[in-house]
Amino acid sequence: AFRAAILRFADDRSAVYEEDGLLVVGPDATGRKVVRAVGSYAALAPNFPGVAVQHFPGRIIAPGFIDLHIHFPQLDVIGSPAEGLLPWLEKYTFPHEARFADAGHARALATFFIDELLRHGVTSALAFATSHPVSVDALMAEAGGRGLRMVAGKVLQDRHSPEGVRDQTEQSLVDTEALIQRWHGVGRLGYAITPRFAPSCSEAQLRGAGELAARYPGVWIQSHVAENREEIAWARQLFPDARSYLAVYEGFGLMRERAIYAHCIHFDDEDRRLMRSTGAAAAVSPTSNLFLGSGFFDYEGAERIGFRYGLASDVGGGTSFSPFHTMLAAYYVGREGQTKPGLSLSPQQLWWQHTAGAAQALGLEGVIGNLQPGCEADFIVIDPGATPLLARKTRLAGSLDELLFSLIVLGDDRAIERVVIGGT
Numbered sequence: 251a252f253r254a255a256i257l258r259f260a261d262d263r264s265a266v267y268e269e270d271g272l273l274v275v276g277p278d279a280t281g282r283k284v285v286r287a288v289g290s291y292a293a294l295a296p297n298f299p300g301v302a303v304q305h306f307p308g309r310i311i312a313p314g315f316i317d318l319h320i321h322f323p324q325l326d327v328i329g330s331p332a333e334g335l336l337p338w339l340e341k342y343t344f345p346h347e348a349r350f351a352d353a354g355h356a357r358a359l360a361t362f363f364i365d366e367l368l369r370h371g372v373t374s375a376l377a378f379a380t381s382h383p384v385s386v387d388a389l390m391a392e393a394g395g396r397g398l399r400m401v402a403g404k405v406l407q408d409r410h411s412p413e414g415v416r417d418q419t420e421q422s423l424v425d426t427e428a429l430i431q432r433w434h435g436v437g438r439l440g441y442a443i444t445p446r447f448a449p450s451c452s453e454a455q456l457r458g459a460g461e462l463a464a465r466y467p468g469v470w471i472q473s474h475v476a477e478n479r480e481e482i483a484w485a486r487q488l489f490p491d492a493r494s495y496l497a498v499y500e501g502f503g504l505m506r507e508r509a510i511y512a513h514c515i516h517f518d519d520e521d522r523r524l525m526r527s528t529g530a531a532a533a534v535s536p537t538s539n540l541f542l543g544s545g546f547f548d549y550e551g552a553e554r555i556g557f558r559y560g561l562a563s564d565v566g567g568g569t570s571f572s573p574f575h576t577m578l579a580a581y582y583v584g585r586e587g588q589t590k591p592g593l594s595l596s597p598q599q600l601w602w603q604h605t606a607g608a609a610q611a612l613g614l615e616g617v618i619g620n621l622q623p624g625c626e627a628d629f630i631v632i633d634p635g636a637t638p639l640l641a642r643k644t645r646l647a648g649s650l651d652e653l654l655f656s657l658i659v660l661g662d663d664r665a666i667e668r669v670v671i672g673g674t
């Protein structure tokens with residue numbers, strides 16, 4: 251059991267905060283370490299006599315963050331300047347990804363990548379590897395060995411891609427199915443069918459991806475959509491019969507529950523209704539959208555129509571692994587197009603998007619991203635005194651919203667004191 255202040259989320263997305271809380275973890279019927287009980291220390295402690303309690307005075311226990319969209323091979327791409335998405339892909343991203351044909355390079359960077367996630371308090375991620383199957387093997391082996399719940403996949407890109415990252419239509423689908431069988435459901439690992447984006451995939455490749463998605467309903471799907479004006483114009487030109495860029499994916503059977511689309515910026519209401527009716531979800535990546543100048547996710551539109559979404563770093567288009575930085579960028583982005591005066595997004599709503607909301611988008615509500623009974627015991631211990639200004643500011647906080655905002659604005663990896671995966 252762990253004693254500290256505890257942050258978790260109610261079904262209505264509001265935060266529940268226990269100043270002096272107790273989190274009791276233990277194995278469920280299948281042996282997974284899950285939350286057995288959570289609540290105030292005074293009320294719960296008498297029910298667990300003899301249970302050893304680790305006490306973290308002055309610290310906050312919170313659900314591990316979930317990064318809903320990140321590129322494992324783009325560590326070295328962070329902060330690369332380019333005139334928007336397509337030049338950035340050509341100049342930096344594809345050359346760096348080509349290096350992942352080398353299994354040794356992929357393994358070394360997989361270790362670095364998982365270290366970096368954990369250092370920032372991210373305990374689960376939905377990740378792109380590269381088009382090389384060895385990049386998936388490297389990432390899965392590393393994540394699995396360290397007990398993370400990681401969902402990842404081999405990128406599909408059989409056209410409009412340079413030598414070195416371009417794959418072959420038939421072989422790419424054979425490789426995808428072999429990787430599903432090798433990794434999906436092994437321990438806490440999951441597989442995601444990963445067409446890079448419609449412009450980089452032939453119709454045959456998208457059709458094959460959709461067929462695999464139908465045959466393996468538990469497997470995830472991840473791609474990019476409606477990120478950038480030039481990208482959208484290109485997709486429209488390549489698929490002139492589709493109603494919209496998003497509708498291309500729908501036409502190939504790639505929209506369903508467990509399908510996560512990065513960005514979803516330049517949507518109309520028809521697109522938003524398609525998201526809602528299919529159960530697909532958006533990975534909102536504000537640091538990336540600001541860095542690459544892609545645009546602003548329309549939160550009011552998403553709420554008005556009511557489709558699922560969560561927060562993501564989109565490293566290396568994104569500029570930081572830190573969920574605090576991502577939440578702050580989302581706060582800025584939430585201002586754009588805001589029709590009512592006031593806060594853009596509340597700190598509780600921002601935090602929810604990076605934990606319980608992201609879990610809901612993945613179809614893993616009640617499994618990860620929260621600390622309610624039954625949730626897997628992935629959590630972080632936050633030190634609100636980690637840096638001098640953060641310490642001053644959090645001491646002055648007079649409400650939960652003020653405390654969470656202080657962390658969102660001033661927090662970074664230094665505030666993540668400890669990360670617990672699966673109860674250990």
Ligand code: GUN
Binds near residue numbers: 564
């Ligand atoms: N669209 C296609 N590939 C990518 C990528 O690697 N990053 C981003 N941000 N958008 C993409």
Ligand code: FE
Binds near residue numbers: 321512
């Ligand atoms: Fe991306």
